[in-house]
Amino acid sequence: MRFLYLPLLLTLLLGCGESQQNTEIGAWEEQAARITIIRDDFGVPHVYGKTDADAVFGLLYAQCEDDFNRVEQNYIWAIGRLAEVEGEEALYSDLRARLFMTRSEAIAAYEGSPAWLKELCNAFADGINYYLYTHPEVTPRLLTRFEPWMPMYFSEGSIGGDIERVSTRKLKAYYEEGIEFPESEALDLAKKEAELEPQGSNGIALAGDLTASGNAMLLINPHTSFYFRGEVHMVSEEGLNAYGAVTWGQFFVYQGFNEKTGWMHTSTYTDVLDEFVETVTEIDGTPQYRYGEELRPVRTSEITLSYASADSLLERTFPAYHTHHGPITHTVEGKPVATAMMWDPVRALEQSFIRTKQDSYEGFRKMMDIRTNSSNNTVYADADGTIAYFHGNFIPKRDTLIDFSRPVDGSDPGTDWQGLHSVDESILVVNPSNGWIQNCNSTPYTSALENSPKRGDYPKYMSADRENFRGVHAIDLLKEASGMTLNGLL
Secondary structure, three states: OHHHHHHHHHHHHHHHHHHHHHHHHHHHHHHHOOOEEEEOOOOOEEEEEOOHHHHHHHHHHHHHHHHHHHHHHHHHHHOOOOHHHHOHHHHHHHHHHHHHOOHHHHHHHHHOOOHHHHHHHHHHHHHHHHHHHHOOOOOOOOOOOOOOOHHHHOOOOOOOHHHHHOOHHHHHHHHOOOOOOOHHHHHHHHHHHHHOOOOOOEEEEEOHHHEOOOOOEEEEEOOOOOOOEEEEEEEEOOOOEEEEEEEOOOOOOOEEEOOOEEEEEEEOOOOOOEEEEOOEEEEOOEEEEEEOOEEEEOEEEEEEEEEEEOOEEEEEEEEEEEEOOEEEEEEEOOEEEEEEOOOOHHHHHHHHHHHHHOOOHHHHHHHHOOOOOOOEEEEEEEOOOOEEEEEOOOOEOOOOOOOOOOOEEOOOHHHOOOOEOOOOOOEEEEOOOOOEEEEOOOOHHHOOHHHOOOHHHOOHHHOOOOOOHHHHHHHHHHOOOOOEOHHHHO
16 A cells, blocks of 8 residues: 555655745746846946845846856855865865854854844845756856855855964864974964065045045055956845945955945954963863863864765765864864854854945944954945044954963963953044055054054054055055045045
8 A cells, every 4th residue: 555655645745846946936036026237338237126135136146147156166165065076185174164163053043143134145045046047057066056054154255264364284284193283384384474575455545635526535455366356236225235346155245335435354463363272181081171270071073074086975074172262273282272263153244244234434333343354454434524444343352461372271261362352442543633544454553644543552462563565655655645536546
């Protein structure tokens, strides 16, 4: 009897799946009908939607039209599946991603998001999936379907962001029989890094007193490879009207302007990542780490990764260890080291999108109180004439007597982060009397000439006090600024 009913059951199941698929396609088509995409003479997509979610749907569709490969590649990397297409050498990049967030954690973060943010995440996935549905000739390398939890891995505008500061070479050395990163090699790398001209971007804001129009002006000059970000315009009937640069696969304008405010990000050299040397003891087969006078259990788990090998897909399983500081990522003198950094994807995504809809300094300043924009400085200007500079945004409070530029003793509670500095406690410049602000990845202590913040007023970890030639050149030019036009500023 059971076998007689099996074909009927199979037909019902297949019919149910087909019905669900048709419902999804119908929903995509209904949303797409509310969206207009107009490309200007330069090919820039101007996306118009009824709602913010419509604009996000259209934006991701347009990004895929321009370069689906880059959209997909950024998420293959971000969610920790790079080795599935690039082979075993990429395993430690994937392991790094999974140490800081697993798929189940990303799903939980998405499900715990505010309703409006979930709608945007849904629109992100739907826009890409609708593109794939309407372009059957496109063959993804790996991701044939995008999910709304994926942006949780990729919540800042800079691809990579803070997580790229975690060395995959050290991670590999730790897992391959606990070999330490060779000290001489580490010293050589540090020396070479110190000799490099700081990388990043230039941001300049001018007050109306220095411009021909009397309006404030903002120079947005990101230093990236030519195709690193796309140029876009997003508009909705819910108050969104943002133009600027968007990193492939993200649903917010990373740096740009709307009708009232403009924002430029430069890479920050604020200390936002710390390493904690843990003292671990095994008791009854369970690893424990010392914290003050107590022993705490090390959180242990396993991470299984797939990787391409010839024509096969193989697997490798890694043990994963976490303390309250973060995941264990390497060793120092034979002791495990946990790495701590900003990891609050829901609030980071909230801040990244809310930023694009502010219409005054008051709103922009309130948005900065979310304090998750950890890898960037922000140069700002608005239609009311306000110019401002925020050096960093996520800045943990620390004991100023401890050198956090090196790994610290994780067993000492005194090394723990003591919350975050408020925006007012951080390095901030608003409407300086000299009439201009510049940051070229140089010291914030020359950002506004004699009106610059004073180094002695802030903890050392807030900024590396180093000048560069771009900063020196910018100051020389800006000293002579007057009656500035757009062409003159360029």
